[in-house]
Every structure is written in structure tokens, then in C-alpha cells.
Amino acid sequence: MYKIANAQLWVHDQDVALDFYTGKLGMEVRADVTVPEMGNFRWLTVGPPSQPEIAITLMAIPGEPVLDAATKAKVEELMAKGFAGTIFLTTDDCRAEYEALSAKGVEFVEKPEDRLYGIDAGFRDPSGNHFRLTEVKEGFGS
Incomplete structure (x- = not known):
């Protein structure tokens, strides 16, 4: 049997997202780790205090080599419409x-x-x- 541990949302700015999710929605930080060996990749997760087993990953939209410019633009377009x-x-x-x-x-x-x-x-x-x-x-x- 398995459990869902994380769900991911793309965010434009992780600091703005962190402020919104903790300051306005009342969630707590689950992890906030920066990995220099991966180009300062930041793993940022939050979750509701009443559900410590659940986390939402607030993922910055990556550029090259993960997403090419056209794909990144499509993700941003879908986000702007509320469909990401x-x-x-x-x-x-x-x-x-x-x-x-x-x-x-x-x-x-x-x-x-x-x-x-x-x-x-x-x-x-x-x-x-x-x-x-x-x-x-x-x-x-x-």
C-alpha cells in the first residue's frame, strides 16, 4: 500500500508563495532546503498543521534544461488562466x-x-x- 505524500504546484516566486501559504492560509513549512550542487535548487513544501503527513511542494518554474522557453511559457499561460x-x-x-x-x-x-x-x-x-x-x-x- 502507498500513501500520497506531496502534491506540486508551480509558483512564479517561492518567497511570495511561502508568504501566502503560511501568512494567509495558515499552513506551516514542511521543508525549505536549497541544494547548491543542483544550481541552488530550492525544495519548498508547506502543509496544513492538522495534516502533518501531507505537503504541497511550491515549485519554481524551471528553465533550461528542464523546460525549454516555449514549454515554460505554456505553463505560465495555463497558470494565468487558473488551469495549471x-x-x-x-x-x-x-x-x-x-x-x-x-x-x-x-x-x-x-x-x-x-x-x-x-x-x-x-x-x-x-x-x-x-x-x-x-x-x-x-x-x-x-
């Missing part, structure tokens, strides 16, 4: 969480709305990654 990945967050009270995060400066693209499966809202991080914040109705799972 989505993280789904669950909460017991979507409206209260929406108010708390909004007060911290998180800009929502969709306010909490009643849906078949629960109450749902959407926001994006500074790099354009899309998040769904959902209060799931009983019987619909997470």
Missing part, C-alpha cells in the same frame, strides 16, 4: 472560513455558494493556482 492545477480544501464552515481568509487578504474569485454537494467557494494564489474551499454535505464525501 487545483487544490481542494474542505472545511466545517465555508462561509466563516471565507470571511476569515478574506480578512487576511485572500482574493476569492467565487463567493460561497450553495451547491448540490455542499457550500463551495473559489480563490487563487499569487501564481494563479486555483483552490476550491468546500463544506461538504453529509453523504457526498470529500
Whole structure:
């Protein structure tokens, strides 16, 4: 049996992302390691305090030789549109969480709305990654 340990999001600036995820979303740093032997590659992960076994890798978009200029531009284009990945967050009270995060400066693209499966809202991080914040109705799972 295996477990999911990390999910990756591309970010434009790791320091800006780190500030957003820890300062606004309340996540904690799991790892922040720079490897000089790999051209100062930075492995940066964060996660919710209530789930120490889960981490989100905040990965800088690499250039050559990993991604050529055209591919890097495509990744950046998808990020700008909010289509480079989505993280789904669950909460017991979507409206209260929406108010708390909004007060911290998180800009929502969709306010909490009643849906078949629960109450749902959407926001994006500074790099354009899309998040769904959902209060799931009983019987619909997470």
C-alpha cells in the first residue's frame, strides 16, 4: 500500500508563495532546503498543521534544461488562466472560513455558494493556482 505524500504546484516566486501559504492560509513549512550542487535548487513544501503527513511542494518554474522557453511559457499561460492545477480544501464552515481568509487578504474569485454537494467557494494564489474551499454535505464525501 502507498500513501500520497506531496502534491506540486508551480509558483512564479517561492518567497511570495511561502508568504501566502503560511501568512494567509495558515499552513506551516514542511521543508525549505536549497541544494547548491543542483544550481541552488530550492525544495519548498508547506502543509496544513492538522495534516502533518501531507505537503504541497511550491515549485519554481524551471528553465533550461528542464523546460525549454516555449514549454515554460505554456505553463505560465495555463497558470494565468487558473488551469495549471487545483487544490481542494474542505472545511466545517465555508462561509466563516471565507470571511476569515478574506480578512487576511485572500482574493476569492467565487463567493460561497450553495451547491448540490455542499457550500463551495473559489480563490487563487499569487501564481494563479486555483483552490476550491468546500463544506461538504453529509453523504457526498470529500
